[in-house]
Amino acid sequence: VKQLARAAERNPRINCFTHLYSNSDVASQLDRSRAKGKGKGRLEEVTVGVKDMFATADDAPTSCASKMLKDYRSPFDATVVKRLRDAGAVLVGKTNMDEFGMGSSTTNSIFGRTINPCGPRGADGQSESKAEQRVAGGSSGGSAAAVAAGLCDIALASDTGGSTRLPSSFCGIYGLKPSYGLLSRHGLVSYASSLDTVGVMGREVEGVWGAFDVMNAYDPKDPTSVPTHVRDRARKAHQPLVERLGEQNGREKPLEGVRVGVPADLFPSALFPSALLSSPSTLSPIRTYLSTLLTLGASLHPVRLPTTPLALSTYYVLASAEASSNLARFDGVRFGYRAEEGEAEGKEGLYARTRTEGFGEEVRKRILLGTFALSAEAFDNYFLQAQRVRRLIQLDLDSLFRISNPLHTSPSSPFLTSPSAPSASHRAQKGIDLLIHPTAFSTAPLLTPPSSSATKHASREPYIQDLLSLPASLAGLPAVSVPAGRAEDGWPVGVTVVGQWGGEEGLGRVVGAVE
Ligand code: GLN
Numbered sequence: 001v002k003q004l005a006r007a008a009e010r011n012p013r014i015n016c017f018t019h020l021y022s023n024s025d026v027a028s029q030l031d032r033s034r035a036k037g038k039g040k041g042r043l044e045e046v047t048v049g050v051k052d053m054f055a056t057a058d059d060a061p062t063s064c065a066s067k068m069l070k071d072y073r074s075p076f077d078a079t080v081v082k083r084l085r086d087a088g089a090v091l092v093g094k095t096n097m098d099e100f101g102m103g104s105s106t107t108n109s110i111f112g113r114t115i116n117p118c119g120p121r122g123a124d125g126q127s128e129s130k131a132e133q134r135v136a137g138g139s140s141g142g143s144a145a146a147v148a149a150g151l152c153d154i155a156l157a158s159d160t161g162g163s164t165r166l167p168s169s170f171c172g173i174y175g176l177k178p179s180y181g182l183l184s185r186h187g188l189v190s191y192a193s194s195l196d197t198v199g200v201m202g203r204e205v206e207g208v209w210g211a212f213d214v215m216n217a218y219d220p221k222d223p224t225s226v227p228t229h230v231r232d233r234a235r236k237a238h239q240p241l242v243e244r245l246g247e248q249n250g251r252e253k254p255l256e257g258v259r260v261g262v263p264a265d266l267f268p269s270a271l272f273p274s275a276l277l278s279s280p281s282t283l284s285p286i287r288t289y290l291s292t293l294l295t296l297g298a299s300l301h302p303v304r305l306p307t308t309p310l311a312l313s314t315y316y317v318l319a320s321a322e323a324s325s326n327l328a329r330f331d332g333v334r335f336g337y338r339a340e341e342g343e344a345e346g347k348e349g350l351y352a353r354t355r356t357e358g359f360g361e362e363v364r365k366r367i368l369l370g371t372f373a374l375s376a377e378a379f380d381n382y383f384l385q386a387q388r389v390r391r392l393i394q395l396d397l398d399s400l401f402r403i404s405n406p407l408h409t410s411p412s413s414p415f416l417t418s419p420s421a422p423s424a425s426h427r428a429q430k431g432i433d434l435l436i437h438p439t440a441f442s443t444a445p446l447l448t449p450p451s452s453s454a455t456k457h458a459s460r461e462p463y464i465q466d467l468l469s470l471p472a473s474l475a476g477l478p479a480v481s482v483p484a485g486r487a488e489d490g491w492p493v494g495v496t497v498v499g500q501w502g503g504e505e506g507l508g509r510v511v512g513a514v515e
Pocket of ligand 1: 159191
């Protein structure tokens with residue numbers, strides 16, 4: 001098992017795995033995969049890294065990179081893990097992450113920080129001096145670094161507010177966040193349930209979409225899993241574009257007739273004219289990507305997304321509120337860490353000490369913020385207001401597309417009665433098929449920024465990096481970060497392509513044509 005040996009050798013430096021499976025375990029997985037026989041196992045011998053937020057019923061703990069679950073072992077496989085195994089995939093390790101998915105740099109982890117292996121001097125993570133090391137992005141930074149370094153073929157990630165796309169951009173790989181509700185979250189530890197999605201990473205489009213197809217099925221064990229008849233409706237709605245792309249495949253202009261929206265509001269120079277982040281511009285690889293689209297026959301159209309600046313605060317109110325509720329289950333009684341019992345302190349005292357000791361600083365901060373947003377005096381101004389703004393952002397995005405959201409085509413849908421919903425003829429003439437924007441404001445930031453100690457607590461910078469990913473998260477739309485080349489500093493740059501709900505197939509064909 002070649003990759004496993006390399007992973008064992010390289011992991012101490014990159015720190016992308018929290019657990020590597022033993023040689024004998026991987027060998028027996030391989031045997032099972034081969035025994036399945038040809039044809040059946042669509043992912044035969046494909047090696048997978050699994051974010052340590054997915055339950056696996058084996059030797060590996062499911063830790064969420066938290067002291068709270070450090071030694072927790074799951075009695076069952078997450079549905080997506082099971083589907084990958086059934087198709088013949090082989091798990092090589094569990095990957096590092098920000099604790100419970102909270103963060104954008106894989107630095108909030110009890111296992112330590114993941115180091116980005118994709119510097120200008122080759123994908124080995126060996127060449128930079130300590131001061132030059134960069135973050136892998138987060139929260140699925142371990143998955144991205146493992147894939148980028150070639151230590152596994154694909155990786156499972158999660159994406160609540162950019163956690164698949166941002167690290168993919170920083171590590172120069174493909175990272176797909178599918179439409180909300182398509183991939184089962186049964187066995188993915190909950191962070192913010194109205195936003196959580198299962199992400200897939202890989203070095204090629206084919207690998208990512210192959211794994212997505214295997215996992216894409218209704219699961220009765222996930223109450224938010226979209227039922228089969230709605231999936232069928234979405235497939236029909238997207239069929240014209242998919243067919244067209246199929247017919248044009250292999251021609252000189254395979255993307256003829258594809259309308260791509262370019263939203264100025266999601267380009268860093270529009271959001272922060274004074275160049276908020278002082279790192280080298282990521283725009284030149286993105287320009288090249290746009291002109292490749294043109295060469296292949298697509299047309300580009302300027303569009304507006306005026307609600308963009310509201311996405312960051314909306315997201316952090318909603319995600320924290322939902323997290324405070326979801327993480328209430330970690331009380332020291334049912335699973336995971338339990339503080340030493342103090343004398344005569346009672347149950348409440350035990351819960352409180354367990355949670356204070358078991359959760360890291362960022363997680364405690366989110367729980368406190370979220371609990372406040374849900375409290376009686378703040379509920380209307382924070383939580384409800386954020387829900388309303390979320391709906392505006394959803395409508396804002398929906399109105400751009402050629403087809404309306406297939407999830408909302410019943411006559412009672414509030415989408416249809418919205419005053420901002422465009423008419424069918426307007427959509428047919430002016431609507432776009434895809435939206436394109438930079439994934440991040442910059443290449444990967446330094447692991448230890450020079451000013452870190454002074455500004456650590458006050459800095460909003462790590463949160464601001466999420467902004468460009470958030471509209472698609474809040475609207476539940478499919479989005480993929482695509483490697484677009486390298487910036488002047490030699491580090492990777494990602495560009496994100498967003499589709500209408502359920503549009504994964506067309507999205508894959510378009511980014512595949514550019515690849
Ligand atoms: N930076 C985001 C957060 O901390 C990313 C979350 C995610 O997608 N898991 O909430």
